[in-house]
Amino acid sequence: MAEAKGNGVAEASEFRALDEKSLLDYIKATPAISSVLGNRLEGLSIKEVGDGNLNFVYIVVGDGGSVVIKQALPYVRCIGESWPMTKERAYFETITLKEHGRLCPEHVPEVYHADRKMSLIAMRYLKPPHIILRKGLIAGVKYPLLADHISDYVAKTLYHTSLLHLSTTEHKKRVAEYCGNVEMCRLTEQVIFSDPYQISSYNRWTSPYLDSDAEAVRSDNILKLEIAELKSMFCEKSQALIHGDLHTGSIMVTSDSTQVIDPEFAFYGPMGFDIGAFLGNLFLAFFAKDGHACEEQERHEYKRWLLGTIEDTWNLFEKKFITLWKEDGSGDAYLPGVYNNSDVQLLVRKKYMKDLFHDSLGFGAAKMIRRIVGVAHVEDLESIQDTATRAACEKRALLFAKMLMKDRRNFQSISQVVAAAEEQRA
Amino acid sequence: MAEAKGNGVAEASEFRALDEKSLLDYIKATPAISSVLGNRLEGLSIKEVGDGNLNFVYIVVGDGGSVVIKQALPYVRCIGESWPMTKERAYFETITLKEHGRLCPEHVPEVYHADRKMSLIAMRYLKPPHIILRKGLIAGVKYPLLADHISDYVAKTLYHTSLLHLSTTEHKKRVAEYCGNVEMCRLTEQVIFSDPYQISSYNRWTSPYLDSDAEAVRSDNILKLEIAELKSMFCEKSQALIHGDLHTGSIMVTSDSTQVIDPEFAFYGPMGFDIGAFLGNLFLAFFAKDGHACEEQERHEYKRWLLGTIEDTWNLFEKKFITLWKEDGSGDAYLPGVYNNSDVQLLVRKKYMKDLFHDSLGFGAAKMIRRIVGVAHVEDLESIQDTATRAACEKRALLFAKMLMKDRRNFQSISQVVAAAEEQRA
Numbered sequence: 001m002a003e004a005k006g007n008g009v010a011e012a013s014e015f016r017a018l019d020e021k022s023l024l025d026y027i028k029a030t031p032a033i034s035s036v037l038g039n040r041l042e043g044l045s046i047k048e049v050g051d052g053n054l055n056f057v058y059i060v061v062g063d064g065g066s067v068v069i070k071q072a073l074p075y076v077r078c079i080g081e082s083w084p085m086t087k088e089r090a091y092f093e094t095i096t097l098k099e100h101g102r103l104c105p106e107h108v109p110e111v112y113h114a115d116r117k118m119s120l121i122a123m124r125y126l127k128p129p130h131i132i133l134r135k136g137l138i139a140g141v142k143y144p145l146l147a148d149h150i151s152d153y154v155a156k157t158l159y160h161t162s163l164l165h166l167s168t169t170e171h172k173k174r175v176a177e178y179c180g181n182v183e184m185c186r187l188t189e190q191v192i193f194s195d196p197y198q199i200s201s202y203n204r205w206t207s208p209y210l211d212s213d214a215e216a217v218r219s220d221n222i223l224k225l226e227i228a229e230l231k232s233m234f235c236e237k238s239q240a241l242i243h244g245d246l247h248t249g250s251i252m253v254t255s256d257s258t259q260v261i262d263p264e265f266a267f268y269g270p271m272g273f274d275i276g277a278f279l280g281n282l283f284l285a286f287f288a289k290d291g292h293a294c295e296e297q298e299r300h301e302y303k304r305w306l307l308g309t310i311e312d313t314w315n316l317f318e319k320k321f322i323t324l325w326k327e328d329g330s331g332d333a334y335l336p337g338v339y340n341n342s343d344v345q346l347l348v349r350k351k352y353m354k355d356l357f358h359d360s361l362g363f364g365a366a367k368m369i370r371r372i373v374g375v376a377h378v379e380d381l382e383s384i385q386d387t388a389t390r391a392a393c394e395k396r397a398l399l400f401a402k403m404l405m406k407d408r409r410n411f412q413s414i415s416q417v418v419a420a421a422e423e424q425r426a
Numbered sequence: 427m428a429e430a431k432g433n434g435v436a437e438a439s440e441f442r443a444l445d446e447k448s449l450l451d452y453i454k455a456t457p458a459i460s461s462v463l464g465n466r467l468e469g470l471s472i473k474e475v476g477d478g479n480l481n482f483v484y485i486v487v488g489d490g491g492s493v494v495i496k497q498a499l500p501y502v503r504c505i506g507e508s509w510p511m512t513k514e515r516a517y518f519e520t521i522t523l524k525e526h527g528r529l530c531p532e533h534v535p536e537v538y539h540a541d542r543k544m545s546l547i548a549m550r551y552l553k554p555p556h557i558i559l560r561k562g563l564i565a566g567v568k569y570p571l572l573a574d575h576i577s578d579y580v581a582k583t584l585y586h587t588s589l590l591h592l593s594t595t596e597h598k599k600r601v602a603e604y605c606g607n608v609e610m611c612r613l614t615e616q617v618i619f620s621d622p623y624q625i626s627s628y629n630r631w632t633s634p635y636l637d638s639d640a641e642a643v644r645s646d647n648i649l650k651l652e653i654a655e656l657k658s659m660f661c662e663k664s665q666a667l668i669h670g671d672l673h674t675g676s677i678m679v680t681s682d683s684t685q686v687i688d689p690e691f692a693f694y695g696p697m698g699f700d701i702g703a704f705l706g707n708l709f710l711a712f713f714a715k716d717g718h719a720c721e722e723q724e725r726h727e728y729k730r731w732l733l734g735t736i737e738d739t740w741n742l743f744e745k746k747f748i749t750l751w752k753e754d755g756s757g758d759a760y761l762p763g764v765y766n767n768s769d770v771q772l773l774v775r776k777k778y779m780k781d782l783f784h785d786s787l788g789f790g791a792a793k794m795i796r797r798i799v800g801v802a803h804v805e806d807l808e809s810i811q812d813t814a815t816r817a818a819c820e821k822r823a824l825l826f827a828k829m830l831m832k833d834r835r836n837f838q839s840i841s842q843v844v845a846a847a848e849e850q851r852a
Contacts, residue, residue: 163658228777239662
């Protein structure tokens with residue numbers, strides 16, 4: 001500790017993993033953090049709460065305020081040093097929090113301080129009753145503003161980082177910078193676009209119930225054709241600055257607040273990947289609901305709320321996105337001199353939104369499949385105690401997702417998709 | 427001159443525009459160039475021959491050998507300092523010549539020396555009888571090896587810089603670097619994807635004959651929908667390292683040699699842009715042929731040769747590209763663990779080639795349209811002296827290109843496209 005004292009930020013120019021003690025010294029030497037916490041730094045409460053798979057997360061409370069401090073280590077926390085992972089992800093998380101926060105401050109926590117060498121971010125502490133959305137969904141809590149808030153976040157962040165708003169000069173500059181986050185993209189490529197479709201020691205599923213279903217995914221040539229197209233979009237299409245991991249575990253909520261966190265997978269990729277992540281995870285919550293002990297009427301109502309939220313999210317997103325486009329449209333994609341009449345404007349917008357809708361359904365389906373037969377599962381399903389019941393829920397979700405990936409281009413509206421989910425049988 | 431002497435390469439670390447005199451000093455101070463030329467440097471012949479729109483090009487001949495030296499100035503040569511253009515294009519031309527040359531040395535001239543600060547490249551002089559392919563086509567010369575050679579060049583360069591061969595790590599690193607060539611991409615965006623479809627002072631066409639045709643392009647909403655899709659692919663899809671300007675003026679030929687030059691527009695973009703550029707320019711040569719004085723039987727035969735070359739180029743490209751894929755396939759796009767049976771391999775290859783075919787037709791059509799109603803025309807048509815005759819040729823080419831852009835997805839094979847060109851009436 002002594003050697004840290006007085007060196008502060010300068011010393012922080014070399015990476016070292018912090019613990020609760022050394023973090024205190026770091027905070028004392030960093031006015032951008034300490035100024036948020038108040039005057040009596042000796043009385044700070046520091047608590048490590050990282051329950052995710054990757055990082056260390058500290059809640060720091062002082063007499064004048066609180067912060068969350070997140071540090072990325074150069075490996076996957078829950079596995080250890082045997083699975084290395086670039087700590088540069090904290091840098092990309094930082095610049096994305098700042099950029100998305102600038103575009104949508106209502107739904108992105110403020111960054112107080114960031115330290116690239118230390119892979120560290122200090123940001124607003126989302127106080128209780130904020131909880132992870134996924135946990136709220138499992139508990140059966142309804143969030144009446146969720147669709148409105150998330151559609152706001154995706155519409156604003158995706159629109160303003162696309163060529164509908166940016167010049168190609170600005171766009172290519174940003175694309176180039178985010179190419180640096182390739183290691184995180186590669187992790188996604190592996191766990192979402194590859195492993196579920198091949199033999200991999202990381203894959204797992206509810207055995208023996210889903211043995212033949214997992215095998216069916218691995219031998220479905222049409223599904224492989226579709227996942228190839230989605231993967232190529234993920235690797236090659238620099239459409240907008242996407243969050244890159246927008247599932248219900250990356251969102252914190254109360255009844256009137258919705259905050260998007262953890263954009264460490266961010267890069268310039270296809271917009272549909274973010275929208276699909278959110279919708280796909282709501283569908284998982286929907287299919288999981290039947291496995292949770294619950295009064296029948298309540299279950300029915302909650303499932304209706306989930307499906308309604310899915311519908312509202314897409315419909316509100318589409319409306320808000322088009323409104324932004326109509327009010328601005330200053331980017332290089334559709335020059336006003338070319339798209340100079342309302343007929344052609346309608347035509348290109350319809351085409352754009354239709355393609356984005358189908359991309360979103362495809363990526364949403366991919367996100368569902370990987371949560372059932374891939375490495376990382378979701379608590380919505382995992383928390384179903386009875387194995388046979390869980391397997392039945394998973395089977396319906398998987399069948400729905402496979403159908404959705406293959407037939408996505410046949411859906412004209414989100415209500416048709418929701419109707420198909422309701423009708424899905426095992 | 428005196429201040430240059432003795433400083434050589436060191437002095438060359440700051441940009442200065444060379445002339446024939448200062449170039450001699452530069453050569454003397456640069457062993458990588460002088461060693462190619464022989465011993466008696468005082469007797470060098472230096473001749474400025476740049477007939478393109480952009481750069482200064484010197485042919486330098488010594489007693490032991492020859493080189494071409496190309497210098498980019500920070501503006502468009504044929505217009506002057508009023509149209510600035512990044513001289514960094516010489517750097518991207520250099521690294522592309524080297525990379526494409528590594529992948530296909532038979533059809534790319536060797537780079538002896540490059541100087542980024544001076545925007546200068548010294549490369550193999552393609553001696554007579556090498557001429558620009560476009561001039562050979564106008565003269566009615568047949569090049570029996572052209573389709574074989576160009577299909578070789580595009581198959582090798584595109585395949586090996588795509589995710590069929592590269593890891594996503596390597597791919598993203600290269601994509602990031604080429605984002606730096608954005609100014610050249612922006613020029614393409616303007617002259618190919620925007621200006622022909624809007625009022626622009628740069629546009630020109632054979633007036634008054636094509637007045638209504640130019641107007642029809644500017645008010646064709648369906649065409650605008652299609653060019654939007656192609657433009658978005660150009661701006662967002664990092665598929666492979668493309669040449670970026672592969673028309674018949676960027677190729678030098680003899681009866682047995684085919685050399686691709688001038689890749690200053692290179693970046694990671696859609697493969698179809700290169701293939702389409704070449705095919706589209708052959709179609710322009712085909713439609714121009716009727717305007718050139720020529721014996722009827724000879725004209726007929728030459729048009730047949732052009733169409734045969736178009737067919738052969740695509741068909742050979744497809745065959746060679748698939749062969750490379752089958753023999754290698756080491757990239758991250760289609761992992762062998764996933765694409766593990768011949769049925770699925772056939773399926774994904776068919777899909778890939780079909781999409782690439784339709785992309786190529788779309789970009790080819792865009793290249794044709796811009797040469798008839800945009801800023802830069804082609805000598806094939808411009809050299810037709812009689813205005814009415816030229817206009818008739820241009821009209822047929824334009825109608826064909828518009829049809830091709832709109833209906834490209836309905837073509838199953840290149841022979842169907844060629845048949846449509848033959849049947850095109852004004």
